Amino acid sequence: MPSIRAPATKKATTLTVAVKCRPLTEKERGRDIVRVNNNKEVVVLDPDLSKDYLDRIQNRTKERRYTFDYAFAPDSKNADVYERSISSTISGVVHGLNATVFAYGSTGSGKTYTMVGTEGDPGLMVLSLHTIFDFIKNDKSSDVFEVTCSYLEVYNEVIYDLLEKSSGHLELREDPEQGIIVAGLRCIKVNSADKILELLNVGNSRRKTDNTDANETSSRSHAVLEITVLRKQKRKYRSQVIRGKLALVDLAGSERASETNNGGQKLRDGANINRSLLALANCINALGKQHKKGLAYVPYRNSKLTRILKVGLSGNSQTVMIATISPADNQYHHTVNTLKYADRAKEIKTHIQKNIGTVDTHVSDYQRMIDSLQTEVSQLKTQLAEKETQLNTKPTERPVDDELSWLNTLSQETSENVQERINLQKAVFELEETNLRNRTELQHLDDGIAKQQAIENDGTVVQALLLRRQLVLDNIRDNDETGVIYQKEIEANEKRRCQLQEMIDEAISNNANKTYLRILSQYRLLGMTNTELQFEMAMRDQVIHNQRETQRNLWKLLMGLGLDEKQLLKLAAKQGITIEDWTMTPQLGLKDSRKTGHERSSHVPQSYANPSRTPPQNQEYGDSAHTYCREEHHSSYYFMSHNSPSTYMRLTRSSENWLGHGPSYSQKDEWNKISPGGTSCSEDPLRGQMMNRNSPTTPVNCKSIFPQPSVINVSRAKTNLSQAGSSPV
Ligand SMILES: Nc1ncnc2c1ncn2[C@@H]1O[C@H](COP(=O)(O)OP(=O)(O)OP(=O)(O)O)[C@@H](O)[C@H]1O
Incomplete structure (x- = not known):
């Protein structure tokens, strides 16, 4: 069931x-x-x-x-x-x-x-x-x-x-479930x-x-x-x-x-x-x-x-x-x-x-791939370190001091270059994501101002909206300025990457320490592949995020119907659905440490099943109007407005899927996306993937079906990435 x-x-x-x-x-x-x-x-x-x-x-x-x-x-x-x-x-x-x-x-x-x-x-x-x-x-x-x-x-x-x-x-x-983690850090089981x-x-x-x-x-x-x-x-x-x-x-x-x-x-x-x-x-x-x-x-x-x-x-x-x-x-x-x-x-x-x-939560395929790549990268690093030691200790193979220090510098710089690139690229995406949200808010504000101007006499609300608009514009400008700095840093990083590549190529053709240089090349390549996969995963994160959001909205809708717990469970059972964690849901069991004494017991109510109780407030489900919870899509750079009318569109469509009616293709264009290859696709919330509409069991490459602004970002990033990492150095 x-x-x-x-x-x-x-x-x-x-x-x-x-x-x-x-x-x-x-x-x-x-x-x-x-x-x-x-x-x-x-x-x-x-x-x-x-x-x-x-x-x-x-x-x-x-x-x-x-x-x-x-x-x-x-x-x-x-x-x-x-x-x-x-x-x-x-x-x-x-x-x-x-x-x-x-x-x-x-x-x-x-x-x-x-x-x-x-x-x-x-x-x-x-x-x-x-x-x-x-x-x-x-x-x-x-x-x-x-x-x-x-x-x-x-x-x-x-x-x-x-x-x-x-x-x-x-x-x-970056782990989609746990956020930032330190790879290889020892975790010791303790019992006291x-x-x-x-x-x-x-x-x-x-x-x-x-x-x-x-x-x-x-x-x-x-x-x-x-x-x-x-x-x-x-x-x-x-x-x-x-x-x-x-x-x-x-x-x-x-x-x-x-x-x-x-x-x-x-x-x-x-x-x-x-x-x-x-x-x-x-x-x-x-x-x-x-x-x-x-x-x-x-x-x-x-x-x-x-x-x-x-x-x-x-x-x-x-x-x-x-x-x-x-x-x-x-x-x-x-x-x-x-x-x-x-x-x-x-x-x-x-x-x-x-x-x-x-217990049966499975780690995503992407995560497994990244894990194994990272293990490989770390093995390569160890090999590099071993090679360096050999170069230091074996007198017969020992190159002249100059070559040794040159190789050390090269290895260090290559590693720094890869890391810097990964960081910069992600920073740019995060920045773009932030501004995408800012622009969405700007759009809402403009609509609000226009509507308000038509009905308001004293202009106080319009003034407040205009003030907010200015703040958002300032944010966009600040973020754009930071973006320009990041882009310059990416260009400098790319230039350095080319120089390093030339140096390594030249060294290989001059018959310098070949194994060492090959390992170095491999390490670079894997570092970049790793980045690509992380971006793919970020896209997937977003799909999961949207699914969660839809589920949250569905839940809100259910709560708002005013049915009691028994009625809801009966309704669910009719559809062959079990509802888990019912009583636990609204209870965080947490005290607001800012308050003292009796004020502290700000618990969320046990259950909303009783119609006389207050239905869930925005805050308890994450203030859906203006709060964006980054931990759920920390590495993602796609954003769909939480408070746009499309929230309901998504809900309707997804709920149909949930109830097993299959995707509805009569929804707005927003949901009828066409991949560049001409394939129509729709999002399958159960798979968390975009599926080919003509063949609902066939997944479609996610990056081709997201809304326009994001697609532009991704293609640019992809181009940058392939320039940076597609050819082994
Ligand atoms: N509440 C306290 N009671 C008594 N001694 C204190 C107290 N707090 C700090 N000290 C003393 O002040 C000195 C500096 O403290 P501590 O080493 O904790 O500073 P810190 O902020 O960690 O410094 P750093 O950033 O340089 O590591 C120490 O000698 C410490 O014993």
């Missing part, structure tokens, strides 16, 4: 921001200039004591005041921070929700102290782990839990596994908090730290501890798996070269740390701006750190930012800077939903 699953509810939530001020350390002889009021307000006094009364009342003081969800004075313990600001978030992880906690602040402000802590004052990582295992221990259901953990660091834009003794460089990969703490200690001892003027044990890398809780539930028809993830992030501290007195490697580390923190700050800026201005492009791709934090910043995650500050007067600028970003982060919205899969 076919079955449909009630959609997992989405809940829009804002980032929780807590500020923690550390005590003055013994070494610091300065003045304490930070005051915390009512556990919410942070006041930073003007460090310049010489300012007189007149300056102050004429507002010439540099005193600053900010309000946050929570603020903690220097005498607070880590346990206070934990209890008040994140404990409720952590408990959601056992119920299939994602959570991210990250500490942000300048060097020496207390991030590591807050996240890791000491024996007498255990940090948030330690306290969270205890909560998770306590929950599991006290769980009375028959569910089976499996907890795994990974621990990585990003140092100088390279990812290392902290749970591996001598970890190599790890790569980031103590075991994870042991691993945490081992990992911390491997972390890159250094003694700087600002901090004796300054972390020079960003560390991410990720705990995954799998909960297997036996259901009537099949097993269900709920997966919750908790990411705890200890960032490296921003610093000023002039203050740290660093030189050489330390200076370079500092520059890299600042670069990735700047990328994070830019993302926070853009996300904060989005709240006011709609769809601004968020440059996640500018650093590994921001790509790793992407889900925590805007996707399916309940996120807490702990901004750490020092109370010392000589840290005034750092403190105010941190507070400014924290203030902006308050505006960031994420969308949380349970991660539910079934």
Whole structure:
């Protein structure tokens, strides 16, 4: 019997921001200039004591005041921070929700102290782990839990596994289900908090730290501890798996070269740390701006750190930012800077939903292909490394030093060139996707303005719409400017690629180290094929996304009919359909950490089956009018407006398919697409593929049937890609 699953509810939530001020350390002889009021307000006094009364009342003081969800004075313990600001978030992880906690602040402000802590004052990582295992221990259901953990660091834009003794460089990969993941990262099964703490200690001892003027044990890398809780539930028809993830992030501290007195490697580390923190700050800026201005492009791709934090910043995650500050007067600028970003982060919205899969959920074919390609790429990399060692050790084969270093440079540059290309190309697609949405909104606004002008007397609504229109136009312009920069970078990358290819070709024809060069060529080629496949997958993601959206809409429609649960189940049974997860659907079981006391129990109602209850609101299903949940199609660049009239068209058509009537060809042109080869096609929601209309079991190449603007983008991208990767170098 076919079955449909009630959609997992989405809940829009804002980032929780807590500020923690550390005590003055013994070494610091300065003045304490930070005051915390009512556990919410942070006041930073003007460090310049010489300012007189007149300056102050004429507002010439540099005193600053900010309000946050929570603020903690220097005498607070880590346990206070934990209890008040994140404990409720952590408990959601056992119920299939994602959570991210990250500490942000300048060097020496207390991030590591807050996240890791000491024996007498255990940090948030330690306290969270205890909560998770306590929950599991006290769980009375028959569910089976499996907890795994990974621990990585990003140092100088390279990812290392902290749970591996001598970890190599790890790569980031985009997974349609899980978002960004780190390929090859070790995930260890654990059954107690103590075991994870042991691993945490081992990992911390491997972390890159250094003694700087600002901090004796300054972390020079960003560390991410990720705990995954799998909960297997036996259901009537099949097993269900709920997966919750908790990411705890200890960032490296921003610093000023002039203050740290660093030189050489330390200076370079500092520059890299600042670069990735700047990328994070830019993302926070853009996300904060989005709240006011709609769809601004968020440059996640500018650093590994921001790509790793992407889900925590805007996707399916309940996120807490702990901004750490020092109370010392000589840290005034750092403190105010941190507070400014924290203030902006308050505006960031994420969308949380349970991660539910079934045991028989199969990995898509595309994903398998990409996985195997990536394994091949990583094997080739190992071969390359081995070859390099041989070249170093075998005296008979050893080429002259010049050749060796030339080959090393070539290999390094080839690898960087491929990675850069992949990143740039995807960034351009994401940018185009953002602007496509902006243009759709612009179109709606123009229609709205025209309609409103015809009926309105005082023009207030028109004014508001015009204001919004201007903001959207600004966004489009900003994004276009960024796009031009990316295009130039792609051209430069392409030029470099040609140069590298020529160098390798020449070397092969000159009989240089052939095997090595062939491996290098192969590596390049596979890197590019990999990119192509990822794009194909992005298209597929979009089809899946649209299916989900249609299902969501169908569900909404069902709920809106006012039938009770029994009637609906009966109706479904008549059609031979089982409805799964009925009671679980509207329940996220999550508290809004921003509220306190009795206000906190903002649960979504248990069931909408009772007609007297409120039908689902937009927000609970992801604000369908203006909120676009990127986690569902994070790598996609096709967009169909959520609030356009076509939503209903899609629903009608798809519902017919769902009920087994087969596709209807009488719908609008939008759904009657013609591939360039002249084949008419329609989308099969069950297969998630476009099918040839004349032969409904024959899939049609997806890229040919999407709406016009996207088709243009893809062909251009495809051309670029084939130019870049079709011929082995
Ligand atoms: N709440 C606190 N109570 C007591 N000491 C603290 C507290 N927070 C931080 N410290 C002390 O301040 C110093 C700097 O803290 P920490 O190493 O955690 O800073 P950080 O922000 O992680 O720095 P970096 O970015 O350089 O790694 C340490 O000596 C730490 O013990």
